[in-house]
């Protein structure tokens with residue numbers, strides 16, 4: 431299983447590579463970056479540690495590696511500035527992302543490969559990738575709220591004095607300001623979190639507040655997230671690579687669950703062979719369900735603004751990305767992400 435990380439010379443990409451090296455579940459890690467020295471530098475150092483980790487090939491490469499990649503992770507992007515909202519990054523990052531998508535599809539992205547989008551604003555870029563990468567929507571996954579969920583569980587563990595591994599709770603919706611904490615099904619060791627000793631509405635508020643601000647806090651303190659986002663990417667990549675079928679809040683194309691459609695955002699999703707195998711709708715409180723719908727509204731408005739600027743696939747004026755030979759014929763028709771289309775995992 432070959433995983434190529436575009437942006438592998440940067441903080442997030444190199445941290446993902448290190449996490450994947452420690453995980454040992456994939457056989458080839460390839461780092462691709464506009465900054466070739468940075469990609470080569472990280473690949474060289476990872477190689478140094480390879481005798482202490484697992485049997486993997488570790489290389490620095492370029493777009494010629496795309497056709498032989500099983501998973502392409504895109505972390506290339508511009509970092510959020512302190513106090514800048516993720517959605518404010520959009521205009522700076524959309525152009526870069528579209529140009530990368532074009533290069534990836536022209537290089538020959540295999541129709542059996544997976545595209546994992548990490549660059550921000552991740553939900554919007556995932557939507558653009560679903561439309562333009564020439565892959566079935568199930569094979570295009572955004573990191574979504576996986577990192578937010580990881581942070582949430584860890585902060586809850588700290589606040590309640592229990593190991594974070596025993597806290598089960600999810601953040602759904604947008605990877606951004608409108609993210610939704612799902613308290614109604616949260617547990618500690620399988621027991622209701624809201625009845626755990628030490629839990630109170632104030633603790634809950636403080637933990638969620640800390641979770642929401644976590645990205646900005648880390649940017650302020652050390653320039654950007656690395657370790658936790660690397661581990662989060664590993665969770666998604668290894669679930670795909672080993673058909674683990676873990677339930678993860680990845681960002682995928684929504685087609686009606688929770689009353690939302692025509693956006694990419696996070697709902698509980700079974701991730702394994704084939705990509706997003708199943709999107710799960712569970713009963714939520716009215717507030718939680720409304721929260722997801724609010725996320726969808728925020729994202730839809732942003733997508734509309736972006737499409738107003740760059741056009742939609744099929745528009746005469748749209749700079750169109752032509753699917754590669756491998757992907758030709760696999761481009762999803764517009765109807766595939768419109769209302770009423772059945773989910774076929």
Ligand SMILES: NC(=O)c1ccc[n+]([C@@H]2O[C@H](COP(=O)([O-])OP(=O)(O)OC[C@H]3O[C@@H](n4cnc5c(N)ncnc54)[C@H](O)[C@@H]3O)[C@@H](O)[C@H]2O)c1
Pocket residue numbers: 436437438439440441442443462463464465468505506507508509510523526530547548549550551552573574577578605654655659
């Ligand atoms: N989804 C999430 O949970 C999450 C979490 C953290 C960061 N991010 C996002 O990840 C992205 C990267 O963050 P970072 O801290 O690694 O930034 P970084 O600046 O350290 O790395 C970005 C890398 O992308 C490379 N790059 C830029 N243009 C390129 C191109 N055209 N082709 C190939 N490589 C190119 C740069 O050379 C750089 O090495 C940002 O968009 C950030 O907002 C997402």
